Amino acid sequence: xxxxxxxxxxxxxxxxxxxxxxxxxxxxxxxxxxxxxxxxxxxxxxxxxxxxxxxxxxxxxxxxxxxxxxxxxxxxxxxxxxxxxxxxxxxxxxxxxxxxxxxxxxxxxxxxxxxxxxxxxxxxxxxxxxxxxxxxxxxxxxxxxxxxxxxxxxxxxxxxxxxxxxxxxxxxxxxxxxxxxxxxxxxxxxxxxxxxxxxxxxxxxxxxxxxxxxxxxxxxxxxxxxxxxxxxxxxxxxxxxxxxxxxxxxxxxxxxxxxx
Numbered sequence: 001x002x003x004x005x006x007x008x009x010x011x012x013x014x015x016x017x018x019x020x021x022x023x024x025x026x027x028x029x030x031x032x033x034x035x036x037x038x039x040x041x042x043x044x045x046x047x048x049x050x051x052x053x054x055x056x057x058x059x060x061x062x063x064x065x066x067x068x069x070x071x072x073x074x075x076x077x078x079x080x081x082x083x084x085x086x087x088x089x090x091x092x093x094x095x096x097x098x099x100x101x102x103x104x105x106x107x108x109x110x111x112x113x114x115x116x117x118x119x120x121x122x123x124x125x126x127x128x129x130x131x132x133x134x135x136x137x138x139x140x141x142x143x144x145x146x147x148x149x150x151x152x153x154x155x156x157x158x159x160x161x162x163x164x165x166x167x168x169x170x171x172x173x174x175x176x177x178x179x180x181x182x183x184x185x186x187x188x189x190x191x192x193x194x195x196x197x198x199x200x201x202x203x204x205x206x207x208x209x210x211x212x213x214x215x216x217x218x219x220x221x222x223x224x225x226x227x228x229x230x231x232x233x234x235x236x237x238x239x240x241x242x243x244x245x246x247x248x249x250x251x252x253x254x255x256x257x258x259x260x
Contacts (some may be wrong), residue, residue, distance in 0.1 A: 001080065001144045001239055005030040009081035012036040012059060012073055012126055015043035017201035018151060019085030022235045025049060026081065029236075034072030034079070036065075036086065036126075059086045059122030059153040067187050069129055075192075078137055082130040082148045083235055087119045089203075091162035119169035123128040123150055125140035127180060127191070142242045145188035149178065149235045154197045154250060170195075174248045181246030190245040192238040197252025199226035221254035226251065 001007070006134050013019040014035035020042075023033045027050035036057035037043045043054035053075040057068035072079065095106045126147055134146030152170040159167025177193045184191065198204070198215050204225065207215075215226040234251055238244045 001142065001147050001242065002140055003029040003031050003081075003236075003240060005032070007035070007122065008032040008072070008076035008079045009083065010034045010036060010069070010079045010126075011083045011085060012057070012122075012131060013084070013086030013151075015039040015046055016019065016055075017085070017203070018196065018199065018228050018231045019083065020046055021232040022083050022085065022149075023052065024238050025229070025232040026083075027052060031081065032076035034068075034076060034235070036068050036072075059126060059175060060117045062125065063148075065129060069133065074131070076132045077173045079130060080134060080137060080140075080144075080146045081239055082126060082146070084123045084126055084148070084150045086122060086126075087151060088115065089119075089163070089166040090115055090220070091160075092165070093162050094164050107164060114163040116169050120172040123173055124176065129179055131180075131187075131189055133182055135187050143188050144190065144242060146190075147239045148180075148189065148191040149238050150191070150193040151179070152193050152195045152197050154252045154255065154257060155251075156195055160257050161260045177248055178246045185245070190238075190242075192244055192246065193248045194231060194234055195248060195252070196231055196251040197226060197250070197255045199228060201228060218258075219255045222253055224253075226253065 009031050011019050011023045014023045015037035026033050033052035035043045035054050047054040055068040055071045092107050097104050097137040137145050139145045150173050152173040155163050155167045156170035156174045181191045
């Protein structure tokens, strides 16, 4: 796909971290970017910085997502690019025995469902709505009507203790990538997924420095946390390289997560 000022994009979870880096990379190509996020202050600031539009969107809410796309399209026209970075996580053991009284607890199903709704259903909701809009566009010279990039996680393949919900949600994103690529192949819409490892995002910024250092040292090479700009670089490659389709790619410095 050729990226320039005639192209618009939507980046979910775009106010910070991986999404913000990708929004900046797209804007640097002249693309008109709409940021979907719940972080209004950060979203508005980034939109002002890159000349984009902020849309307060909750990806678990159908009406909120519809309103976000309506606002983005009113400002920039139908998007050709969707990058899904909205997501969250939790860590709760599937079942555990209390060390104090021996009582047995299990992973609360509402907590499990919450993660699935955000990371998996929310991603699919945005894919379906964006792809439907992309089909109204004429293809570019290379045949692309649109391109979608999703964010999964290395945890989709080697989740740690307590990550049953998170790993399931991210594995679901991986699992639906190829079927959706096949669904949309006749319409000129490509879709790929990135599985990031341990990245220097706001989620880790709150961790003590010694914890951050230990996490970085656990990466085979390079021994550091990933830079969001490196995620954005791969996302841009997936968007611009017309033969990149239906792929799930780890971006993790060769790390394989230990059980804990």
